[in-house]
Amino acid sequence: MHQTLWDDRYAMRTQRMKSSAIRELLKITELPGIISFGGGLPAPDVFPVEEFKTACIKVLNEYGPQALQYGATEGYTPLREMIARHSEKYLPNVTRDNILITSGSQQALDLIGKIFINRGDRILVESPTYLGALQAWNAYGAEYVSVPSDENGMMTEHLEAALRTGPKFIYVLPNFQNPTGATIPLERRKQLIALADRYGVPIIEDDPYGQIRYEGEHLPSVVTLDSGNRKTNGCYIGNVIYLSTFSKILAPGIRLAWVVAPPEVILKLVQAKQGADLNTSSFNQITAYEVGRGGFLDKHVLTIRDCYRERRDVMLDALTEHMPEGVKWTHPKGGLFLWATLPEGMNTTELLQDAVAEKVAYVPGTSFFANGGGENTMRLNFSYSKPELINEGIARLGKVFKKKLVKK
Amino acid sequence: MHQTLWDDRYAMRTQRMKSSAIRELLKITELPGIISFGGGLPAPDVFPVEEFKTACIKVLNEYGPQALQYGATEGYTPLREMIARHSEKYLPNVTRDNILITSGSQQALDLIGKIFINRGDRILVESPTYLGALQAWNAYGAEYVSVPSDENGMMTEHLEAALRTGPKFIYVLPNFQNPTGATIPLERRKQLIALADRYGVPIIEDDPYGQIRYEGEHLPSVVTLDSGNRKTNGCYIGNVIYLSTFSKILAPGIRLAWVVAPPEVILKLVQAKQGADLNTSSFNQITAYEVGRGGFLDKHVLTIRDCYRERRDVMLDALTEHMPEGVKWTHPKGGLFLWATLPEGMNTTELLQDAVAEKVAYVPGTSFFANGGGENTMRLNFSYSKPELINEGIARLGKVFKKKLVKK
Numbered sequence: 001m002h003q004t005l006w007d008d009r010y011a012m013r014t015q016r017m018k019s020s021a022i023r024e025l026l027k028i029t030e031l032p033g034i035i036s037f038g039g040g041l042p043a044p045d046v047f048p049v050e051e052f053k054t055a056c057i058k059v060l061n062e063y064g065p066q067a068l069q070y071g072a073t074e075g076y077t078p079l080r081e082m083i084a085r086h087s088e089k090y091l092p093n094v095t096r097d098n099i100l101i102t103s104g105s106q107q108a109l110d111l112i113g114k115i116f117i118n119r120g121d122r123i124l125v126e127s128p129t130y131l132g133a134l135q136a137w138n139a140y141g142a143e144y145v146s147v148p149s150d151e152n153g154m155m156t157e158h159l160e161a162a163l164r165t166g167p168k169f170i171y172v173l174p175n176f177q178n179p180t181g182a183t184i185p186l187e188r189r190k191q192l193i194a195l196a197d198r199y200g201v202p203i204i205e206d207d208p209y210g211q212i213r214y215e216g217e218h219l220p221s222v223v224t225l226d227s228g229n230r231k232t233n234g235c236y237i238g239n240v241i242y243l244s245t246f247s248k249i250l251a252p253g254i255r256l257a258w259v260v261a262p263p264e265v266i267l268k269l270v271q272a273k274q275g276a277d278l279n280t281s282s283f284n285q286i287t288a289y290e291v292g293r294g295g296f297l298d299k300h301v302l303t304i305r306d307c308y309r310e311r312r313d314v315m316l317d318a319l320t321e322h323m324p325e326g327v328k329w330t331h332p333k334g335g336l337f338l339w340a341t342l343p344e345g346m347n348t349t350e351l352l353q354d355a356v357a358e359k360v361a362y363v364p365g366t367s368f369f370a371n372g373g374g375e376n377t378m379r380l381n382f383s384y385s386k387p388e389l390i391n392e393g394i395a396r397l398g399k400v401f402k403k404k405l406v407k408k
Numbered sequence: 409m410h411q412t413l414w415d416d417r418y419a420m421r422t423q424r425m426k427s428s429a430i431r432e433l434l435k436i437t438e439l440p441g442i443i444s445f446g447g448g449l450p451a452p453d454v455f456p457v458e459e460f461k462t463a464c465i466k467v468l469n470e471y472g473p474q475a476l477q478y479g480a481t482e483g484y485t486p487l488r489e490m491i492a493r494h495s496e497k498y499l500p501n502v503t504r505d506n507i508l509i510t511s512g513s514q515q516a517l518d519l520i521g522k523i524f525i526n527r528g529d530r531i532l533v534e535s536p537t538y539l540g541a542l543q544a545w546n547a548y549g550a551e552y553v554s555v556p557s558d559e560n561g562m563m564t565e566h567l568e569a570a571l572r573t574g575p576k577f578i579y580v581l582p583n584f585q586n587p588t589g590a591t592i593p594l595e596r597r598k599q600l601i602a603l604a605d606r607y608g609v610p611i612i613e614d615d616p617y618g619q620i621r622y623e624g625e626h627l628p629s630v631v632t633l634d635s636g637n638r639k640t641n642g643c644y645i646g647n648v649i650y651l652s653t654f655s656k657i658l659a660p661g662i663r664l665a666w667v668v669a670p671p672e673v674i675l676k677l678v679q680a681k682q683g684a685d686l687n688t689s690s691f692n693q694i695t696a697y698e699v700g701r702g703g704f705l706d707k708h709v710l711t712i713r714d715c716y717r718e719r720r721d722v723m724l725d726a727l728t729e730h731m732p733e734g735v736k737w738t739h740p741k742g743g744l745f746l747w748a749t750l751p752e753g754m755n756t757t758e759l760l761q762d763a764v765a766e767k768v769a770y771v772p773g774t775s776f777f778a779n780g781g782g783e784n785t786m787r788l789n790f791s792y793s794k795p796e797l798i799n800e801g802i803a804r805l806g807k808v809f810k811k812k813l814v815k816k
Contacts, residue, residue: 003640003645004610004646004647004672005610005636005647006524006610006649006669007672009577010523011522011523011524011525011526011548012526013522014522014523014524014679014680017523017676017683039478041478042477044474044477047476047477049468049472049473050468052476053464053465053468053469056461056464056465057461057465060457060460060461061461064452064457065452065455065659066452067661068455068460068660069449069450069452069455069660070447070449070655070661103663103689104685106682106683106685106686107684107685109683110683110684110685114422115418115421115422115425116417116418116422117419118419118421121419135682135683136683136684138683139522139680139683140419169417201413232411237412238412239412239413247478251473251477251691252476252478253476253477253478253690253691254476254689255511255685255687255688255689262411262412262414264411264412264414264415265412265414268425271422272422272547274514274543275425275517275543275544275547276514276518276544276684277511277512277515277663277685278514278540278663279663281661281662281663281689282661283659283661283662284689284691284692
């Protein structure tokens, strides 16, 4: 029965939208007593609350009303320049003209979908991949070609077959991938670039966690390895669009991220952003600039690393202690997540109910597969919960899984 | 010559995007010495900077890290409840379940396009209409059916013919319209509802300025006149989606607006917003709640009215004093804009160059026509510039137009 005239007026694309499993889980995490490994939440313990307070007061005293006015769609110029400087060691040749500020990385994914994806276009993704990207691009009618991954990320030996299907672009998260925590080694990065070059397919490199590394050496980003990468008028020109965010190195509640792309692509993204939300909050941009300037970002990243490294180690130890035989998991060198695989035949979506009954939550792995699969997998976040709760939560999960295995 | 692999990969819709004239004008307004009537900028003079400072300190002290964390896509619950309470006198029966917080009203327009518009769908608009809506919906392949308007807004005697083309929905700005400043009288509102009902076409009511009225009595909003408007479980259910914003009653730099719609539509908009930017800044939502609660909003609207009423009057007087014969303009009862029409044959797009040479700017009217026209019209904003500058700017414009008229 139709309640209003709107009911039968939805666009075709709306039928492909569904509420994100992760978003729905955020609601569970708000229930008292639940230990949630579900959301991709940073630890509130490391948010620089005092620095924000100082910055807000300064911004409202010194910038005054300008901080509360509309701003340019491209973003606040000093913030774009700060990002260029901050990125220098990872991404040489990037200037402010290569940078667009977005309202979180999710908006960057949406705008990329808006300017590039025609209904039916194939996007080449890792399997599993970040579900927020799938959610953004489903709205534009994308189809997906999946390349399997292992503990070293995308298995580039399967890449060529996928490239032959004629994808519009490749989407890859090379560092501490969401959801698996895997990092693509240098050799595979070079194969990725070489094959993308041969088939003439550009790349989206999504790197929200690149600086949150706990062990090993930083690997060159795909954008710096790109053979099409060159400097023209001081600007980066090339075949890779690079995404990163303040959500993991400052705070997600200010909704600030950025795109690095050739100026021509930035121009199109700006036009799309004008129609999408005019501009990202001036107040938040100026405040983030005041918080981040003068070296604070570099220093703060170290604090975050120490906090999350400990939590990762606690989770790894707890898994070893509490998981029944047959359960496997990854050993991420950075980031916020690890990936666990139960014995074949177990179903993590069904088990989530039992887990929530034991007051512990995770994200079932199937959500991250563009073309199905992963019924016995799950994503576990280790950044949000305090160490003692991580141990307790993994113990509860271990109990749930053991019970199910005994029944079988 | 292609610089990168991205160059020939743009989606079909990207060809319809162009940079907004208004956005480009924002750049001109930043040049020193320019008096700009171009942008739709609120007066920085009335931004409650001190109240924001107090609120930011309180939020960071009392809410702490929660204010910097991800939040629910629907928006911050106490803010949604505050909006429902604040709207009570204009929109009875609205509860928080009817309300979605968006990153500015532009995002509401984008999300509406995303969930409702299939390529080729017709949208019924006033002619002229708000160009931000056209920009948002062009990206989804919308076509437009224009209904002409006069000093009383949409000419409802032409509405029936337009409804027979089978539009997906009607888009209307009943109060102090952007760009014309026209207000639709009660009788026409009733005709609009009656005809929309007869043809079974729902309505988007965009009302950014409803409370910024300088003279006359508040008129019932279209949503309250809608005969489909009914209360179910305390919620509004009906055929009108209503949009409003904090940009004009608090500050645009925090990018906060809201949609009022039946809960079923809110659910779809939430799914679309998950893919578009996950959630609107928690920090800005909590801060706006702390600024606005306890009656501040109602009080602050009076301050804004006094400030803008004076500026409107100064602009009306200046137009009378400085405009050559044959130039006509509207007398808006509220809002931020008036609309001027030059004698037939004059072209405001061409004249803009001369105006900028005299250090004064406006928006040429053609941008606001979905299906062409309005070459001799322009939108003038009176909220942004101080009274003495308004007079000087209109004097400069008068000089430019007189010169051109003499030449003809």
